[in-house]
Every structure is written in C-alpha cells, then in structure tokens.
Amino acid sequence: MGRCPRGSAQGYCEKSGRGNRELKNYLEIIFKDVITRLNIPDDVPLIFDTPKSEAHGDLATNLPLLLTKKLKRNPMEIGTEICNALSYDKEIIEKVELVKPGFVNIFFTAPYITGIIQDIHRENERFGTSSKYSGKTANVEFVSANPTGPLTVGHGRNAVCGDTIANMLEWVGYDVTREYYFNNAGRQMRVLGDSVRLRYLELCGEAVMFPEDYYQGEYIREIAARLEEKHGDDLMNEPAEGKFKDAAESEIFELIKVSLERLGIKHKIFYNENTLYTDGRIDGLLNKFKEMGVSYEKDGAVWFRFSEAGNEQDKVIVKSTGEPTYRLPDIAYHVTKFERNYDLIVDLFGSDHAATYPDVLAALRILGYDVSKVKVLIHQFVTIMQGNEVIKMSTRKANYITLDELIDEAGSDVVRFFFNMLNLGTHMNFDLELAKKHSDENPVFYLQYAHARICSIIRTASEAGLSSSLDNIHLLILPDEQRLIKILHRFPEEMLTAADTLEPGRIASYLKELAAAFHRFYVAIRIIGSEKETAEARLAMAEAVKTVIKNGLGVLGVSAPERM
RNA sequence: GCGCCCAUAGCUCAACCGGAUAGAGCAUCAGCCUUCUAAGCUGAGGGUUAGUGGUUCGAGUCCACUUGGGCGUACCA
Numbered sequence: 143m144g145r146c147p148r149g150s151a152q153g154y155c156e157k158s159g160r161g162n163r164e165l166k167n168y169l170e171i172i173f174k175d176v177i178t179r180l181n182i183p184d185d186v187p188l189i190f191d192t193p194k195s196e197a198h199g200d201l202a203t204n205l206p207l208l209l210t211k212k213l214k215r216n217p218m219e220i221g222t223e224i225c226n227a228l229s230y231d232k233e234i235i236e237k238v239e240l241v242k243p244g245f246v247n248i249f250f251t252a253p254y255i256t257g258i259i260q261d262i263h264r265e266n267e268r269f270g271t272s273s274k275y276s277g278k279t280a281n282v283e284f285v286s287a288n289p290t291g292p293l294t295v296g297h298g299r300n301a302v303c304g305d306t307i308a309n310m311l312e313w314v315g316y317d318v319t320r321e322y323y324f325n326n327a328g329r330q331m332r333v334l335g336d337s338v339r340l341r342y343l344e345l346c347g348e349a350v351m352f353p354e355d356y357y358q359g360e361y362i363r364e365i366a367a368r369l370e371e372k373h374g375d376d377l378m379n380e381p382a383e384g385k386f387k388d389a390a391e392s393e394i395f396e397l398i399k400v401s402l403e404r405l406g407i408k409h410k411i412f413y414n415e416n417t418l419y420t421d422g423r424i425d426g427l428l429n430k431f432k433e434m435g436v437s438y439e440k441d442g443a444v445w446f447r448f449s450e451a452g453n454e455q456d457k458v459i460v461k462s463t464g465e466p467t468y469r470l471p472d473i474a475y476h477v478t479k480f481e482r483n484y485d486l487i488v489d490l491f492g493s494d495h496a497a498t499y500p501d502v503l504a505a506l507r508i509l510g511y512d513v514s515k516v517k518v519l520i521h522q523f524v525t526i527m528q529g530n531e532v533i534k535m536s537t538r539k540a541n542y543i544t545l546d547e548l549i550d551e552a553g554s555d556v557v558r559f560f561f562n563m564l565n566l567g568t569h570m571n572f573d574l575e576l577a578k579k580h581s582d583e584n585p586v587f588y589l590q591y592a593h594a595r596i597c598s599i600i601r602t603a604s605e606a607g608l609s610s611s612l613d614n615i616h617l618l619i620l621p622d623e624q625r626l627i628k629i630l631h632r633f634p635e636e637m638l639t640a641a642d643t644l645e646p647g648r649i650a651s652y653l654k655e656l657a658a659a660f661h662r663f664y665v666a667i668r669i670i671g672s673e674k675e676t677a678e679a680r681l682a683m684a685e686a687v688k689t690v691i692k693n694g695l696g697v698l699g700v701s702a703p704e705r706m
Numbered sequence: 707g708c709g710c711c712c713a714u715a716g717c718u719c720a721a722c723c724g725g726a727u728a729g730a731g732c733a734u735c736a737g738c739c740u741u742c743u744a745a746g747c748u749g750a751g752g753g754u755u756a757g758u759g760g761u762u763c764g765a766g767u768c769c770a771c772u773u774g775g776g777c778g779u780a781c782c783a
Binding site (some may be wrong): 192198211242244288458460468472496563564571573576587590595596597600601602606648665668670 | 726
C-alpha cells in the first residue's frame, strides 16, 4: 500500500484495506511492544474501543486500570509509564493521552483517517466484505413453517432475520446454503387435508359439520373451490390424505414462496422431513441408539436417555403407535447437516421451539458430532397490537394477519428494516395501526433518504461539470467531515461483529448513525459551490457514504433508491 | 410448580468483553428552506435502567432474591 507511512509498525502494511480493525491491529502491535519492553504481565486483555464521547479520542484502552490489581500500583502511574514508552508513527497517530481514572485515549491524524475514502472507492460494492471465513461453508435454516397456511406476521421476523443472517455470513466469506425444513406428513397435515375435503363437500352441496379444531382459514375454501372447478364432484369419495392434502400442500407452499419472494428471500434447499423415513435414516438412527444403549423401551414406546445427557428428563422418540415424535427426525435431520460437512450450522427458531433444541444437541453430542458448530438462535415473539388489543395468532383458528397483508400495507423495505432493527432477544410490540398510519416515519426512510440525497447531489454536480476526485481528500478536515469519515471506518468491523454475534440489529443501528452524520454534514456544509478542489473531495466522500449505505442496506435486504 | 427469555424516556428501540456525562427515532415544545431533496437539521423538556441486596477502582451490563410479562414444560410440531 503506497499510502502506508514509512515508519509504520511491522506487519501493519501487509493488510489490505483499512478501517477500524486495521487501526486496532496497529495499536495492538505498538502496545504489545511496550508491554514486553516494560516487562508488564501480558495476560490482561488488551482492548480498544470507540469511546462514546469524541473528547475521549478515536479509540481508547483501559489497560492501566486492568493492570492496577496485578501490579498493585496506581493506574495513573502505570499509564504514565506506558504512554512514555509508547513509540508510534506520527503520521498515523496525532496524540495519545492519559486521563483521570486510567484510560489511554488515542487520536488519529486527519489525513490518515481520510484515507478510508480511497479504499471505499476502490472496493466499492465489496467494501465491508471480509475474507475471514472464505473457504468455509454455512447452512442457515430458517422459516421452516409447515405448509398448513400462509405465513403470518409472526413468521416475518424469522424469515427476515434468517435471510439477513445468511447475507451477513456471505459478507464475511462463508458459502451459505439457505434451507427450509418442512413436514408434509403427520396429524397436522391429515387435518389440513380433511379440512379441504369438508369444504369441498360443502361446495358439492353436502351438509357437513366442520369441526372447530380444523383449519378455519378462507384459503381452505379457495383450495376446495379450485378442486371443485377442476374436478366437479368426482372427488367426493376421495380420502382426505390423497388429492385433498396434496392440493393443499402445493397451493399453500406456493403462497409461502410468493410471500418470501416478495421479501427477496429464496431458499436453496427445501428439505422434506419425509425423506428421512424413505432413505432409512430414521430406522438407522433408532438401531444406533439401541446399540449405544441410549434408548430404551417403556410402556410400548421408545425413550431416549436425555436425562443422562444432563437434560431435564427422558423423552419419547417413538410413540407406542410406532410413529416417531418430532424429536427423532429432528435429530436425523441434523445428522444430515453434519454429513453435508458445513463448518457452521445456524438454526433460527421462535421461542416456542426453545425447549426442543437441547435434546437435539444432546443426541448429536452423544453421536459424536462437534456440536459447537451448531448455533441455535431463538428470537422472541412479536406481539401484534391493533390499537390496544393484542392479536393472538393461530393458523388453525385463522386468527392472524398474514405477512402478505403486512407487505401490502407497509412495503417490503419497511418490513425488512423493521424486523432487522431489533436484536433477536427483544420482545417487540408491533402496533399495526401505527405501522399503517406512520409508515412514512419509519426509520428506514431516514437511511434511504440519505442515499437518495447523495444521488441527487451527484446528479446536480455532474450537471455543473463537477465530479469527484480522490486527489485532495486531505482537505476534509472539518469536524463534521472527520466525524463522518470515522464512522465509515467502522463499517467492515461492524459487519464482522454482526456476523460473529449473528445479530442483524447491529447493522441497522450502525447505518442509522452513519445516515445521521451525513444529514448533519449536509445541512452544515455545502458541496456544490465550495472551492473546486474541496468540492471534488467532498463529492468523493459523499460517494463513499453512498456506497456504505447501499452496501449496508443490501445486507439488510432493503433497497437504496436513487430518488425519493 | 419447574425451565428458558425479557423488563432502559410517554411509545418503539440502542448501548460492542463490565468503563468515562445511559443514546436515537416517534410524540411534545421552540427555532431553521432566494443556494446540492425540509422524508432533513439545531435546541429544550422527558430516566432512581422494574425493585432490593451483593461482587469491584467502576454495574443498564455479572451474581442472588423479589415483582411483572412472553414462551415452554406432550406418546403435538
């Protein structure tokens, strides 16, 4: 890298690109150097983070505070020694200061900070990606709703967050497989098929009793109507599980896929639970458990010794009817994920499934698989409010608001951003009335507006014969400029942290901060109309902001409009 | 009853491995468009971070208990 100052620390310049991570790497090198020279114990963590207040520098460490106990000395004394011994490149670091309790605050030089703009222009739509996990594969399983009805708002959170997590993993280098696991057999599906059959019989003029615990949704009637249209009353003697169930399954799956597609979500694999039976995996697993002595028979059922694996209690894996419970195929399914050799296996469930995964993991551990590869993410439920009323979702009772209805009302961008804003553990209250009425006040517009604004500036500038240039970016020394550029520095690191913690919410928070800094700059400082070289540099900066917003929104699956 | 998750401004949410004065948006109030998009900006008010105790240089963050909510606790998925 030609921009690397000559005296920079060893190893630092070998990194391509900058950003906060590189700055931290540099600090780590020069601090470790001091630690060895001063013979300070090196078993305390050396952490640099971005202080909340600008007055506290660009990066800061609490090293002296952490050392006080170890050295039994005053933190300020230790800090003084460290700061005096610190040798650093003046072209990178402006100053290092030691303050009150024992923080060391580091300030970077403006020209050095500004260099990130070149990186962003060079890497463009790839800026923010990382090769940290290149060559690794990941499987992200999400949605996985059985085809018994359209997706509800409740599924929206899972769908959106799952897809965003997959995006984040791709950004840091993983080859990601998006997977949807479903079950088209069993009692639920029998009831579904029979629900359609009964509606069909109604249409054929039969008087039927439609049980209360059958699927009440309007879509059942529609499926029945299409069957009636196609076959007349030829199907009146068909069993529920044949044509009725098949029609329901395929039509509902079509609905689900369309909803997902509207949100830009496409799964690569739809894994049918049934194949686990037909290819003998279920039986194979049962035999293996028996051989290993981890299962036993009681009351005509087969039980798994989960209690011996440290879980609460033993559970039935095969009912006395001979039918496996969901646990067994779940285990077999995860075995296939291991056999498919993923380096990372992510499962995203709603909190209603929180109780099942410890058993699955325990069984996998007993089978000898490296369970640390599996990251089970549990997202909390979204409480849907209509005014003051809580809407309890139930597919069976047809008491729900579909994801499609929400997308119709709010639009895909708003829906994606809305679910992505939140950390997975957050219990959220979602007031539908409010979402409809105030949708133009959704924070997503704040980000999109910043992007559109920059596009508009670029258009206007180009009409005025002005274009961006990297030649004079050193002119960008105003506080509003530096502040903005420093936020740009953080993007690759934020992306990596988001991917490592599997938290989509981080990206949204970061982008809000970036957009805020840009809007502030925009109001305070003019681009067009300022002195030519400065204007060109500011344009280059604005383009860099635009790139980062676009890339960030891209990860969230939200569009970056050129005009609004 | 037991287990997991959660509780932060009036509302919806942030706060990276425990750090410096707990931050945004909405709502309220007061200002800012003859110049690049006012879907924007500036400022004000608004908090005992549910409560109590503990750990330590330092706690919204960790531990214990209490209260209030969500989800489980099936030979349903």
